[in-house]
Every structure is written in C-alpha cells, then in structure tokens.
Amino acid sequence: MSNPTGSSPGAAAASPTAHAPAHVSGQDARRVAFAAFVGTALEWYDYFLFGTAAALVFSELYFSTLNPAAGTLAAFATFGVGFVARPVGAVLFGAVGDRIGRRPALLITVVMIGVATGLIGLLPDYAAIGVAAPTLLVLLRLAQGVAVGGEWGGAVTLAVEHAPPDQRGRYAALPQLGSPVGTLMSSGAFALVLLLPDQTFDSWGWRLPFLAAFPLLVIAFYIRRRVEESPVFDELLKEDDRAKVPAGEVFRYAWARLLVAIAAAFLGVGGFYVLTTFAISYGVDTLGLSRSLMVNATLVAAVVEMVVIVLFGRIADRLGPGRVTCWGGLASAVLALPVFVLLATRSPVAVVLAISVGIAALSVAYAVTGALLAELFPARYRYSGVALAYNVAGALSGFLPFIATAMTTAIGDDPWVPATLLIAVSLVTAVGGIVGERMRVRDEVVVD
Template sequence: MATPSTTAPAKAGPSKKGIFAASFVGTAIEWYDYYIFGTAAALVFGTAFFPGFSSVAGTLAAFATFAVGFIARPLGAAVIGHYGDRIGRKSMLVLTLLLTGGATFLIGLLPTYDAIGIGAPLLLVVLRLVQGFGVGGEWGGAVLIATEHATPRRRAVYGSFAQFGVPVGVLTSNLAFLAVSAMDNDAFLSWGWRVPFLVSIVLVFVGFLVRSKLEDAPEFQQVKEQREVSKVPVAELVKRQPRQLILGSLASIAPPAVGYTVIVYMLTYGTTVIGFERTTLLTLILTSTAVWIATIVLAALLSDRFGSKKVFAFGALTAVIWPLPMFGLVNTGDTGAALLAFVVAAFVQGVMAGAQGGLFTELFDVKVRYSGISIAYQLGGMIGGAVTPIAATSLYGAYESSTPIALYVTALSLVSLLAALGIRTVPAAPTAVDAGRRDTAVSSAG
C-alpha cells in the first residue's frame, strides 16, 4: 500500500481559459496598437507629418518614424524584463498595456505638420518611442505568463496563446483602416486615419480588466520564495547565457522580416508601384491572417510532439525560400496571385510563431527568463522589422526592381535558420506544483 504523501496540496492556478485570455487578449490589443502605426506610416504619415518631402522621401521619413519604435523595444525589453524577473510577470504586463495603449490614443490626437510645424513629427517620434518601450516588454511577459503555467509537454501550445495576438492585431488593425479607408481621400487624410488610434482606448480598458486578475506562475513564485531572484538579471544573463541570447536574437529576425515586408512595405509597394487599390491590399492581407492563425495552432501542436526547435527551423527554411516567389506573384498585378503570395507568407510566419513561444521559454533559466526572451525577441525584431521597410524602399529606389528586396529578406531569414539550428534548450526545472502532481499520481496508482 502506498504511503500517503505529506506534501501540501498545490494551490490551484488560473484556468487554461484565464491564461489564454490574459496572454492573448492583451497581446492582441498591443499589436493592434503597433500595427495601426505601421499601416498609417504606409498610407498617411508621409503626407500628414512630412509634407515638404518628395513622395519617396516622405515615405522613408514615415518608415523611419515607424522604425524608431523598434529602437526603443530592446530598451523596454531590458528595463521591463529586469523588473519582470525581480518583481513579477503580472505587474509588468499591466504596465506594458498602459504604456502602449496610452501612447496609441495620444497619437490619434496629434496635430499635423500644417497645424504646428516641426513639433508634429517630433511629438509623433516621442509617442512612438513610448509605444515601442511598452511593446518591448509585452511579448516576453505574455509568453511566460502562459508557458510557466504549463507542463513541459504543453509549453508550445501555451506559448502560442500570445502568438495569436500578432495576427489578430493585424486583422483588427486592417479592419479598422479598411473601415475608414473607403472615405473620401480628403476626409481620410484630415481625420479618418485618427479613428483606429482613438478607439484603442476601449480595447486597453478590456485588456486591463483581464490582466489585473492574473497570478504569477508557481515556477517563478518558487524562485521568489527561495530568495533566488537575480539582483541584475541582464548582467547575469550576459555572463551566464551569452550564446543563448545571441542565437535567440538572430533566430528572431526572420518572422518580422517576412511579416513587415507584407504588412507594412507591401502597402506602399503594391499601391504606388504595382497599382493595387489601397482597400484591395488591406483586404488581401486581412484574408491571409486566417491562415496565419490556423498555422500557429498546427505548429504549436507539432512542436509539443516533435520539438519546438525542429518546427521553428522548418519555418525559417520556408522564410528563406518564399520571398522571391512572393514578389513575383505580387508583380503580376493579379489579385488572386497576390492573395496566394500573402497566404503562403502567412503560413511561413505561422510556423515560426507557433514554435517560438515554447522554444524561447526553454532557452533561458527562470531567474533571467523574462529579460532573456524579451531582449532576444526585440533585438531580432529591430533588425528584421525596423530596418526591412526602410531597406526595401531604398533598394527599390536604387534598382527599381523587387529582386534585391526579396534577396535581402532571404538573407535575413537564412541567418535565422542557421541560428535556430545552433540553439540548445534548457530543461525545465521541477516546481512544487510538479511535485504535487507526481505525488497525486503515485497515490492514485497505489
């Protein structure tokens, strides 16, 4: 007869639905905020905030403002990650939501260049910096609040909760701009573009209510109870796990490189070079997000079965292959061909996204995990996301061909593929909750 366990019953954690809501809803809201800026940069900011520039120069200036947010993201990852590793995941997730949402709402109230001159683009840059700082700490916290509540065999599925927020953010931001882009052009440029920014305050309120009910996972609570919290997580991370940080950062380049080529640059390229209507491109990108979401689910399930590293590497390989065919399809000017281009690109992103949350959780020790995955994700995002629209615009201006752009995205994706192949994961540390589960199983078997 089995000896009764003396281990105290583990405190019941939040439900799977609660974890999903906290991870997904807040992330979806923050990426909605972030992507409407990218859409506005492609469609209106060149005219509203940089009217004295030529068409190409105005677009470059608008994309540069878009890129400023990426510069702030690694800083936000380091600062918010520091306190996330020391104080807790929950409080930082609430902070990131308020920073990003508040900045987005204020962008919707900004006067244009015609109203206040140089002050307008300067204020836009400041608010973009705040927005980027908040987003810098968002993804890491949203992933960890899910994966640290999961068993090791379900980490990829739980890690995918936060990843759903990215395509849903694209979906809702495109829907918002699609709703106002059918307006008369003068009305759209005057006030219509502001509506998607202003309505975000309602979404922030919803996200705040959901995240305020969160609890930190037992794995992190155990670190705090045993007083093993790192004093300076970033310093410890750089000292003890530099290889993981570098490889994780490089692996993170491909997803935003492909994503922002489609979501941001294609809006400019497709309308000004190929001749698509603005609403047509928004609709095509919106439609492709359904494939993106479905692929995240499939990739997460496969990751828990075959390993996150293998699935992510496969996604990076597809990212190496697809840019040339993608531009070739868009260049036909045919709506069906462009839809196919975006659908496959969504599949490419979804494969990497479904594996990334689980993979990155396994890269770093729990004491420095918030800092580690946040910094790695944001450094990769800065290279792959911030630079790509600017590089694409410059490359087309220099060569008047999409081939150099496609080769550029292919090269970035190849870097990510090689980095992913070199990654080594860290086994999950057992927690008191895991021990309680094992004791329950032993007692039941006895």
C-alpha cells in the same frame, strides 16, 4: 570563464531544476494563456496601426515638406524608431518581471501602449503645428516601442510558466495569436475607414482606429488584472533566488543563448514587416495597386496565420520548437521569390495569395518562437532573456521596410530585390532554430 553555450557554472547552479517544483494545472494554463493573448492582441493592434498608417498617410501628413519618395522613407524611419526603443523596454520591464513579478510588468505595459496609441489619434499634423508634429509622432512611437519591449516577453513567460511541461508549445502559441488578431483588428479598422472618401480619410478618418485604443485598453486591463502570478516565479520568491541585475546576468552568463534566440526570432518579426508594411507601400507606390486591396490582403493573411500558429504550436510539443523554427525558415526562403513575383503580376487574386502564402510560411517559425525562447533561459532571468532576444531581433528588423524601400529605389523594383532580403532573414532564423533545439532547458514542475 563561460562555456560554449554561453552559460557559466554559476548560471547552471541557478537553473530552474535547482528549485522546488512549481505546481501548474491545465485549467490555470488555459486561463492565463487567454489573458496573455488578449493583452498581446491589444498591444499588437496598437503597434501595427502605426505601420499601416506609415505606409498610407504619415508621409503626407507629417513629412509633407519632402518629396513622395523621401516622405515614405521618413515615415518608415519613424516606424523603425519604435523597434530601436524595444530593447530599452526589454531591459526595464525585464527587471520588473524578474525582480518584482511577471504580472505587474504586464499591467504597466498594456496601459503604456494603449495611452500612447490613443494620443497618436489626437496628434495635430505638420500643417497645424509645424515641426512639433513629426517630433511628437516620434516620441509617441518611442513610448510604443518601450511598452512592446516589455509586453511580449512577459506574456510568453507567464503562459509558459503556467503550462504543463509537455504542452508548452500549444500554450505559448496563444500569445502568438495576438499578432494575427492584432493585424486583423488594425487592418480591419483601416479597411473600414478607407471606405470613407479619400479627403475624409486623409483629414480625420485615419485617426479613428488609433482612438479606439482607449476603450480597448479598459477591456484588456480588466482581464489582465485577474491573472495570477507565475508559479515558477513564486518559487523564486520563496527561495530568494531572483537575479539582482537580470539583463546583466543574461549578457554575462547566457550571451550565446541570447544570440541564438535573436536569430530564431528574426524571421517572425522582420519577415512579417517585409510582407506587410513594406509590401503595402510596394504594392501601392511601385505597382500601382489600390490601398484597399493591399490592406485586405493582410486581412486574409492574418486568418491564415492564426490557423498556422495553432497547428504548429501543437506540432512543437511533439517534435520540438527548434526543429519547427528551422522548417519555417527554410520554407520562407524557398517561397520568398515566388511571393514577390506573384505581387508583380498585379492580379488581385495573385496579390492576396502571395501575401497569404508568405505570411503562412514565416508563421511556422513564429508560432513556436515563444516556446523556444522561454526554454533557452533559466527562470531567474527568463523574462529579461526572452524580452531582450525578441526585441533586439525587432530592433534589427524594424528598419527592414526602410531598407527594402531604399533597395528598390536604388536598384530597381524587380521582385528579386526585396526577395533577396527576405531570403537572408529566413536563413538566419533556420540556423537559430536548429541550434536552439539543442540548447533548451526545462523547469521542474508538478502538474496538478
């Protein structure tokens, strides 16, 4: 019978503290964390492109037989499909990462999402091939989701397992920088192609950011090939103490930890898409703001997010990632309504400020998500546990832009409508953070 923490006597015996100490060094930690960051930045660039395109062009090109509101809902539903696929990727690549190695899993994921994204840039629209166009779009989005489902958990696990134990917060924050950098790259790419005439952008200009995934993939793959395997996983190999069915052990022995981890990750994923994907559509379609203004607001917010991630990654080393997660959740809940009130003013300065403040608040929790989740699961099934938690949170929150759009359509476009949704997500993460702080486990490591 499992204990209140969701682990069992067998799981406790398999804790990392039962293994020989793993040797880590600051130099290795920096190199691996940088490689994890580069790969993760590409993954999020590819993934975020879809969200921006869903808000700007997919409804017209792939769902053109629907009225504008229904087309937007269909585009966001397709966007959400990628999130549903992410837990599948977490199970598949979690098994690879916990059984074969963290490094092989990460090489596969970066290739898979790069190819899927590039192919979206080559996909004919509905006018050219009919119903096959949205069908293929959904399939490529599914491929993106499966790849991302294995990417983030592996990148964070590798970075944490190479890091000195008292500096895990700052090194786990480096893969988190992949999110704002990916946002900056994807929004920047769209900001550039939006300079083209509207007809040119709608016909082929929007494809250029997707096609850029091919050369970026070559760079990311080269860097990631040079990453060494995790020293903690090497110890598991030596002692032959790998989980036989990693996801099964997570559900059997660490179900409570999984629930806490999902809650802790919820805001960093779901809140982000409310304030980017939904906010772009809300600003353009409901408030009548320009597409360029909304995309540029996300660019400014991404720069702010980078500063917040670096700062609070370091703070987590002193105060604990769970406490920082709780603060981020509470701050986001307090600021949710003011953010959407500022958006409703339609003032360009207020719009940029609103998106930046909202993203900054949720980034407090997001900065330390990797550090907290990695310390909620023992090494033998850590990759699977981290990946499952993060991507189940993603699956639950991937339809938030759809839900927010449906709410504003049914209830009205008053700021309190989407703000209520963001407040609920924020409070879930605040609770997950404070509970998760009490459930952390540590590997036994020796710093060279």
